[in-house]
Amino acid sequence: MKKAVVLLSGGLDSATALAMAKQQGYYCHALSFDYGQRHRAELTAASRIAERMGVVAHKTIHIGLDSIGGSALTDKLIDVPDHAQTGIPVTYVPARNTLFLAFALGWAEVLEARDIFIGVNAVDYSGYPDCRSEFIKAFEVLAGLATKAGVEGCKFSVQTPLITLSKADIIKAGTRLGVDYSMTVSCYSADDEGKACGVCDSCRLRRAGFEAAKISDPTVYR
Template sequence: MSDKSLAVVLLSGGLDSATSAAIAASQGYELIALSFSYGQLHQKELKSAQIIAKELDINSHHIVNVDISQWGGSSLTDKSLAIPLSGVNPYQIPSTYVPGRNTVFIALALSLAEAKGAKAIYLGINMIDYSGYPDCRSEYLKTYQDLAKLSSKAGIEGNAPQLIAPLIKKNKVDIIKEAVKLGVPIEKTWSCYQGGHEACGLCDSCRIRDQALIEAGYPFLVTTKGKEIYNLNR
């Protein structure tokens, strides 16, 4: 049995969650990965999560089916809604926002953490480069931490896991630099919102990621379609 403290890491398969997990590992935690099949159209991210877990030597990886797509409300789960492809609009929350997603995910992470005696839960949420999602803000996380202290046996006993979002105030360029420093296999992560075999280069997530890769000095990691779009727009 390892003497290391345990941490649960929410691992979507994307760049931010992979980097957050790598930070947790660098801080000495033994990791338990938690991923969700929530009815997302871009199921390929779960394959990336499995690959990333192996790359980071995470031996315990739970993939939980919690199908919140049944009631729709997001273009990530509802085929009748279009995923925005025209560029990031910083003044409105896009249709890719999934109602209640992080609230559900963190609740299940708290359950897993309490059952396993984990000291921390690491999340890849980010309030700068995401599209104004309400459940990616510092205020949201602080309030959820307060709930964690009240809602469980561990919390009542003063042992509530710490909710840690190491990237919450970092921009995407800094996240990429941190990922490179920690040896995260960026090319094996999946950020595209669309469910194809190749990243589209047009959705908000692809645009933010590709532009940051270029600015950080890693244009060779941009997807093929992203390179075409970038070259056309120069």
């Protein structure tokens, strides 16, 4: 049985990565995080997606990243920008993907799974350092050194099927696989119903992706 742990935020990219893992024949175990983000709409979306796509199991782990702040997504005193920024934006969450992958690695070792899927993207993204291939490769080295399975000769692989795709290509691929993007929430400032602001960086990238793909955008905007 080919098992995988799939990081599922409830957004467009992670839903597509889950669909790709399933298409490759993996028995998918979805992992989401309540990390003190500004809204819970994406967690509600993750639960819907996990149920719709028939994962083997879906866990939500609580991490209090809001207790250290440092990001517009975890500190409500920092506004989410409504315009493009240069450099690494204030929506970067310190060490987020490092922590997420660490939990995924722990669950994978328990499940005797050797593959972890994460929907990071290095083309149409916001400039986050933990979305780059260099980071993923470094984490795979860590996985081999830090786990019982790793030191006993098992190799963990962090699968990044979206990393070189444009947002339009991601949307096209997910549409071919039957992903219902109306269920996903990408907005940094979504309301309780999951309605998007339409002006944050994530909303701009998502909208431009649908336009470039020439596919109708199902996003509900405020």
